[in-house]
Amino acid sequence: LAKTTQPISMDSYEGQEVNITCSHNNIATNDYITWYQQFPSQGPRFIIQGYKTKVTNEVASLFIPADRKSSTLSLPRVSLSDTAVYYCLVGDRVWAGGYNKLIFGAGTRLAVHP
Amino acid sequence: DVKVTQSSRYLVKRTGEKVFLECVQDMDHENMFWYRQDPGLGLRLIYFSYDVKMKEKGDIPEGYSVSREKKERFSLILESASTNQTSMYLCASRGQRNTEAFFGQGTRLTVV
DSSP states (O other): OOOOBOOSEEEEETTOOEEEEEEOTTOOTTOOEEEEEEOTTSOOEEEEEESSEEEEOSSOEEEEOTTOSEEEEEESSOOGGGOEEEEEEEOEEOTTTSOEEOOOOOOEEEEEEO | OOOEEESOSEEEEOTTOOEEEEEEESSOOSEEEEEEEETTTEEEEEEEEEETTEEEEOSOOTTEEEEEEETTEEEEEESSOOGGGOEEEEEEEEOSTTSOEEEOOOEEEEEO
């Protein structure tokens, strides 16, 4: 069971770049790394997913080093609306069917200040 | 537009009642999940299902059961509700392995 470790909370200011790092030492060969964002009173929302190196979309970038034991979510020029909890997930493979569970950790609570 | 719909946004039930939380997805996803979320504890997986009539326990299945008779619907059942089951319940669905999951808006259940 691949576990993840993230900082409990982070603070930033509008316009800054925010980097949230996640450790996943026991990641399996075929596991992907996925990040979700959750606002209060809403369900989590997918942000980005990657396997190795760098992935970028319109919302964020995901940096994954060669050993894949960690990953960094980068949010460019955050605004107040980026205040949320960010979760890092690693695919938990279960044999028989190729499905896997979605195991969330406690997440990182990001507060963006004016 | 992709949708996961939970039957109730807010629910108040009495201790000992049997409670049904319903979740429907319109994406023909194989996998569906039920979580509960409590302050400071993040999302904890209760049960998940990878196919019709198939289910697996998550991390905290005690006091809950599930039903998946049709692919699009996944029900969470509290056989005898207790006050410690007061929580936010979130349903999610996902297609094949390693694709993104979609969540419902959540059901805030209060057991009194």
